[in-house]
Amino acid sequence: MKLHFPIDQLWSQVRKMGAAERPYKLNVALADPLPDIVNRFNEGGAEIELKDVETMGGLLSSNGAQIVLYIPDQGQNIDQVLENGPDGKKVHVADCQTLEQMRQRNRFQRYRALVNTSGDFEVFGYSKNTFSSVEGSARLRVCINCLKHLNYRGYVSTPARKGEILSNFDLKNFFAHYSSLFRYLPKSFIEDKGGYAKNWKEVSAKFRESKNFVCESCKVDLKQAKGLLHTHHRDGNKRNNGEANLQALCADCHRKQPLHDHMYIKQRDMAIIQQFRKAQNIIGSTTSWDNLFELVDSAFEGLLRLYQKQGSAKPEIGYEVSGASGAVVAESEIAWPSAKFAVVGNPDDKRNLESMAWKAVTLEEALREFRDRK
Numbered sequence: 540m541k542l543h544f545p546i547d548q549l550w551s552q553v554r555k556m557g558a559a560e561r562p563y564k565l566n567v568a569l570a571d572p573l574p575d576i577v578n579r580f581n582e583g584g585a586e587i588e589l590k591d592v593e594t595m596g597g598l599l600s601s602n603g604a605q606i607v608l609y610i611p612d613q614g615q616n617i618d619q620v621l622e623n624g625p626d627g628k629k630v631h632v633a634d635c636q637t638l639e640q641m642r643q644r645n646r647f648q649r650y651r652a653l654v655n656t657s658g659d660f661e662v663f664g665y666s667k668n669t670f671s672s673v674e675g676s677a678r679l680r681v682c683i684n685c686l687k688h689l690n691y692r693g694y695v696s697t698p699a700r701k702g703e704i705l706s707n708f709d710l711k712n713f714f715a716h717y718s719s720l721f722r723y724l725p726k727s728f729i730e731d732k733g734g735y736a737k738n739w740k741e742v743s744a745k746f747r748e749s750k751n752f753v754c755e756s757c758k759v760d761l762k763q764a765k766g767l768l769h770t771h772h773r774d775g776n777k778r779n780n781g782e783a784n785l786q787a788l789c790a791d792c793h794r795k796q797p798l799h800d801h802m803y804i805k806q807r808d809m810a811i812i813q814q815f816r817k818a819q820n821i822i823g824s825t826t827s828w829d830n831l832f833e834l835v836d837s838a839f840e841g842l843l844r845l846y847q848k849q850g851s852a853k854p855e856i857g858y859e860v861s862g863a864s865g866a867v868v869a870e871s872e873i874a875w876p877s878a879k880f881a882v883v884g885n886p887d888d889k890r891n892l893e894s895m896a897w898k899a900v901t902l903e904e905a906l907r908e909f910r911d912r913k
């Protein structure tokens with residue numbers, strides 16, 4: 540089912556700003572009831588066979604939710620695993636080489652699929668110490684092939700940072716990094732609104748107004764979508780509301796601040812910010828590589844870095860392809876207009892681009908091409 544953005548008014552404003560009107564597949568509001576199966580993924584998880592796991596943008600998914608996979612049965616290794624989680628079987632977070640091999644060999648493994656942002660996993664096994672079944676919770680480590688597949692935070696393209704990326708890996712941040720790709724976000728993402736001063740709403744509104752609703756980082760003007768401009772505390776202290784400590788940031792620049800890795804963004808919001816950036820010439824053919832990395836939807840950052848690493852020409856992000864009538868026919872995330880080649884977020888855009896004699900691949904297909912090349 541395709542959902543359309545309910546506030547028509549906003550689109551008319553977007554149009555006025557010069558951006559094209561296009562419907563987007565949207566994340567469902569967190570307050571909306573989740574389908575039963577998605578609820579189960581959020582609460583303990585559900586057994587799943589590898590063949591039933593879907594993929595989205597190189598990630599693992601089921602029924603519109605991003606999931607991770609692990610094997611609860613640690614066998615006779617359980618004593619060691621309970622003592623030291625990283626010694627256990629690894630958690631898969633992407634459509635990695637290991638899972639691909641498992642699939643090809645048709646190996647039957649009991650995986651549990653779940654939405655886990657805590658990093659604690661229920662495990663069991665047969666103890667060699669007590670000669671009995673034991674169970675408990677372990678902090679299992681993420682599969683390295685998964686990080687490679689996604690080039691997560693530059694895991695492949697900046698080898699010097701590998702160790703740091705692995706040791707800092709945090710599932711909550713990981714889910715937030717890819718939040719724009721999924722309809723159902725983790726339940727644990729219900730925002731923590733606590734810790735602010737009583738008059739915060741007024742302070743924030745006044746401050747953003749004083750900045751003319753322009754993001755102080757990317758400079759996008761959000762007068763027509765004021766809710767997407769946040770007030771950020773530079774020192775991280777939500778009660779330090781001195782003007783020098785405040786900064787007006789769009790939702791995308793905000794989530795990319797240090798120590799904000801856990802901040803997610805909804806598909807719709809990311810799409811709106813990119814449309815305004817495009818309409819205001821903040822992104823365009825002259826944007827430098829460094830700025831591209833800052834402005835790209837983080838779900839596409841790993842792939843963008845792989846293109847840079849292999850020496851590709853500098854692409855455009857958020858590029859819209861128009862038809863003969865001038866109306867936008869397809870939206871791409873990463874594009875090389877002169878080569879008529881683009882990476883898109885959803886299959887509809889791929890079809891539309893192909894009908895315009897473009898070559899298009901989804902994020903998923905592009906990552907797989909890099910994976911299978913090795």
Ligand SMILES: [Zn+2]
Binds near residue numbers: 635637684
């Ligand atoms: Zn893996």
Ligand SMILES: [Zn+2]
Binds near residue numbers: 755788789791792793
């Ligand atoms: Zn910004």
Ligand SMILES: [Zn+2]
Binds near residue numbers: 770771772793796799
């Ligand atoms: Zn902040």
